[in-house]
Amino acid sequence: MHSISPTQMAFMRLYKNKLSLFGGVLVLFMIIFCVFGPYIFADDASTIRLFFGARPPLFSHPDSASQVMLTANKKPRGLTLDEGKVEIKWQKQQIQEIRIVLRRGKVKSIQYQKDAKHLNKIKLNNNLIIVGQKPPVGLFKPHQRVLIVRQKKSFATHITHFDIDKTGIVKNLQTANSTTITLKAENIIYIKHNNKLKTIIHLLGTDELGRDLLQRIMLGGRVSLLVGIVATLVSLIIGVLYGTTAAYMGGLIDKLMMGLVDILYALPFIFLVLLLMVIFDRNILLLFLALGLVQWLTMARIVRGQVLSLINQDYIQAAKLSGASVFKILYKHIVPHTLGTVIVFTTLMVPTVILEESFLAFIGLPVQYQGTTLDSWGSLVHQGSLALGESGQKYWLLLFPSLAMVFTLFGLNALGDGLRDAFDPKTKV
Amino acid sequence: MRFFFAKIIYAVTVLFILATVTFLMIRLAPGGPFSQDQALDVSVTDALNKRYHFDKPILTQYKIYMQNALSGDLGVSLKQKNKPVSEIIVTHLPPSLFLGAIAIVLALLIGCSAGIVSSLYPNSGVDYWCMGLSVIGISLPAFVFGPLLQTFFARYLHWLPVAGYGDIWHLFLPSLTLALPFASRFARLMRSGMLEVLNQDFIRTAKSKGVRPFKLITIHALRGGILPVVSYLGPAIASITTGSLVVEQIFAIPGLGREFVQSALNRDYFLVMGTVIVYGVFIVICNLISNFMYAVLDPRVREY
Numbered sequence: 001m002h003s004i005s006p007t008q009m010a011f012m013r014l015y016k017n018k019l020s021l022f023g024g025v026l027v028l029f030m031i032i033f034c035v036f037g038p039y040i041f042a043d044d045a046s047t048i049r050l051f052f053g054a055r056p057p058l059f060s061h062p063d064s065a066s067q068v069m070l071t072a073n074k075k076p077r078g079l080t081l082d083e084g085k086v087e088i089k090w091q092k093q094q095i096q097e098i099r100i101v102l103r104r105g106k107v108k109s110i111q112y113q114k115d116a117k118h119l120n121k122i123k124l125n126n127n128l129i130i131v132g133q134k135p136p137v138g139l140f141k142p143h144q145r146v147l148i149v150r151q152k153k154s155f156a157t158h159i160t161h162f163d164i165d166k167t168g169i170v171k172n173l174q175t176a177n178s179t180t181i182t183l184k185a186e187n188i189i190y191i192k193h194n195n196k197l198k199t200i201i202h203l204l205g206t207d208e209l210g211r212d213l214l215q216r217i218m219l220g221g222r223v224s225l226l227v228g229i230v231a232t233l234v235s236l237i238i239g240v241l242y243g244t245t246a247a248y249m250g251g252l253i254d255k256l257m258m259g260l261v262d263i264l265y266a267l268p269f270i271f272l273v274l275l276l277m278v279i280f281d282r283n284i285l286l287l288f289l290a291l292g293l294v295q296w297l298t299m300a301r302i303v304r305g306q307v308l309s310l311i312n313q314d315y316i317q318a319a320k321l322s323g324a325s326v327f328k329i330l331y332k333h334i335v336p337h338t339l340g341t342v343i344v345f346t347t348l349m350v351p352t353v354i355l356e357e358s359f360l361a362f363i364g365l366p367v368q369y370q371g372t373t374l375d376s377w378g379s380l381v382h383q384g385s386l387a388l389g390e391s392g393q394k395y396w397l398l399l400f401p402s403l404a405m406v407f408t409l410f411g412l413n414a415l416g417d418g419l420r421d422a423f424d425p426k427t428k429v
Numbered sequence: 430m431r432f433f434f435a436k437i438i439y440a441v442t443v444l445f446i447l448a449t450v451t452f453l454m455i456r457l458a459p460g461g462p463f464s465q466d467q468a469l470d471v472s473v474t475d476a477l478n479k480r481y482h483f484d485k486p487i488l489t490q491y492k493i494y495m496q497n498a499l500s501g502d503l504g505v506s507l508k509q510k511n512k513p514v515s516e517i518i519v520t521h522l523p524p525s526l527f528l529g530a531i532a533i534v535l536a537l538l539i540g541c542s543a544g545i546v547s548s549l550y551p552n553s554g555v556d557y558w559c560m561g562l563s564v565i566g567i568s569l570p571a572f573v574f575g576p577l578l579q580t581f582f583a584r585y586l587h588w589l590p591v592a593g594y595g596d597i598w599h600l601f602l603p604s605l606t607l608a609l610p611f612a613s614r615f616a617r618l619m620r621s622g623m624l625e626v627l628n629q630d631f632i633r634t635a636k637s638k639g640v641r642p643f644k645l646i647t648i649h650a651l652r653g654g655i656l657p658v659v660s661y662l663g664p665a666i667a668s669i670t671t672g673s674l675v676v677e678q679i680f681a682i683p684g685l686g687r688e689f690v691q692s693a694l695n696r697d698y699f700l701v702m703g704t705v706i707v708y709g710v711f712i713v714i715c716n717l718i719s720n721f722m723y724a725v726l727d728p729r730v731r732e733y
Binding site for chain 1: 439442443446499560567568576600667670676678693696708
């Protein structure tokens with residue numbers, strides 16, 4: 001029969017806790033999703049497709065940039081294609097604004113905004129509107145006199161064939177009169193490459209600028225997780241140094257140091273962080289430091305408690321007697337023993353920091369790095385809630401970033417709880 | 430008595446440090462309240478700087494501000510047409526206070542009852558659900574939960590107003606949003622505190638003496654079991670004030686939190702100082718009350 005070490009027992013306890021195991025799996029999944037996801041789903045999050053705007057999940061369109069330029073014997077612009085035969089079907093479209101004017105309950109005129117050309121009738125959502133007759137019920141609000149509708153006008157479809165050779169140059173471009181064809185992405189119906197359709201699917205839809213939401217969530221997750229982990233590490237380092245020093249020094253110094261912690265504990269730190277972010281530039285490095293400085297107090301307290309319980313043990317006395325220096329005793333013999341507890345609390349600190357960063361981003365202070373704004377989950381949720389619409393038509397913009405964030409926070413909290421219960425059954429904060 | 434005095438001295442020190450740090454931070458930062466107004470002439474900004482003592486050395490400014498603040502004069506807002514800061518605070522504090530108060534009461538009610546129930550039936554289905562929900566409650570940020578409640582109860586069911594401030598119904602969704610994470614924390618603290626007490630000898634003695642279960646829980650166990658909740662109450666109130674910054678934005682409540690964020694963005698020095706000091710006083714008082722309550726419930730603490 002073999003004996004079981006306390007660590008093994010702790011892991012057995014953890015294994016029994018299904019909720020925290022689930023949390024651990026969730027965290028692992030989210031980390032892999034954010035770190036490796038952008039390589040798997042190839043659409044670039046910085047590609048802006050303004051003409052599409054916000055589209056619902058599973059929206060798909062031909063794979064091209066917002067403008068495609070094809071010139072014979074040159075590389076195609078706005079398309080990335082390998083060698084092979086290409087077929088593009090396109091159709092010119094125009095969006096027209098049509099003005100419908102009402103007088104005495106009857107339609108007075110229907111005319112184009114642009115060239116003021118008059119029409120006798122127009123079809124609108126299966127309703128026929130005819131000049132001189134009453135419009136369908138519900139089309140005009142009470143007291144509304146003028147209605148402007150937008151209609152798409154489409155022209156005949158064209159099919160363009162060309163080849164791409166080994167060097168990536170357009171060959172055999174068949175055009176009617178010129179050597180260059182310029183196509184807008186909204187006019188392209190499909191792109192076939194060696195008889196295979198080239199399309200992009202936006203699994204989670206697109207945002208207001210037509211950027212892929214899935215990609216943005218994954219990149220935002222990187223920012224959120226990075227802030228969470230680095231700021232926690234900062235607080236960890238400060239807290240461990242401070243806590244061990246206070247505990248090891250003891251006496252008056254300990255009292256003063258922990259008194260300072262007590263005082264700082266009562267400060268509303270997030271206010272100061274907010275001020276810091278407003279006043280100085282919102283550099284991500286500064287944010288790491290600021291959020292780390294908020295969190296180190298708890299860590300210092302926990303570490304101090306741990307060190308105090310260790311310091312009178314026999315092996316420390318033995319180390320002292322054998323002539324080990326203070327630093328050696330602290331960082332060879334004491335700190336490693338506190339690590340278990342520290343790691344447990346680190347797991348619980350990461351979600352708190354992520355939440356604080358997203359709080360700042362939601363207020364309207366997203367982090368920046370060298371002048372460019374880094375969108376974290378917090379700022380995605382913020383943008384989503386702004387773009388939601390009156391009755392929540394663009395729900396996906398808010399829903400998916402929120403879900404990503406809640407999953408991660410839930411996973412981290414559940415895992416941290418389980419770890420704490422398993423490794424440290426006595427502390428219950 | 431010494432305990433109470435020590436705590437009060439602590440509280441005053443905290444306030445002093447908070448005011449000093451905030452003052453130094455906003456004064457030592459690059460840019461000033463008038464640097465954004467490009468239309469202003471140099472002579473005008475000079476005059477403005479002189480009027481608000483911004484031309485003097487920072488220590489003198491600090492002395493002037495502190496003297497004025499101690500005599501109750503928090504200065505005027507630099508961006509809102511010379512409105513006194515105290516007036517702005519007086520108009521915007523009540524909504525925040527109501528919101529926070531309702532939230533903390535809701536959190537205590539929900540959290541403590543959930544905690545007690547799950548401590549009475551540990552490792553049962555009820556316990557499992559309560560604790561699972563509490564993890565979700567902690568993980569659900571206010572700016573996710575708030576819009577969720579808004580969409581469901583206001584936009585979909587039309588039971589409650591979407592946003593704004595007026596009667597008690599306007600405050601229901603915001604305070605629920607604000608209360609959720611704290612209710613979850615209270616539930617866990619209550620559960621662990623009760624579990625610890627329920628396993629002690631005096632409870633067994635009381636039980637064997639024939640004390641009725643209801644009385645046993647409410648009178649005997651609760652006094653000890655609620656200690657962790659009470660000690661967390663101070664920090665919780667501090668976090669509720671910061672949480673209200675977000676909730677006030679989501680639900681468009683004209684509270685102090687929005688004023689603070691706006692004034693920070695506008696570099697409205699005196700308004701920032703004023704709001705931070707008011708928040709600081711509030712938090713410190715809540716911490717004090719929490720400490721004293723703890724001392725009343727657990728006499729051992731008083732000896733320190």
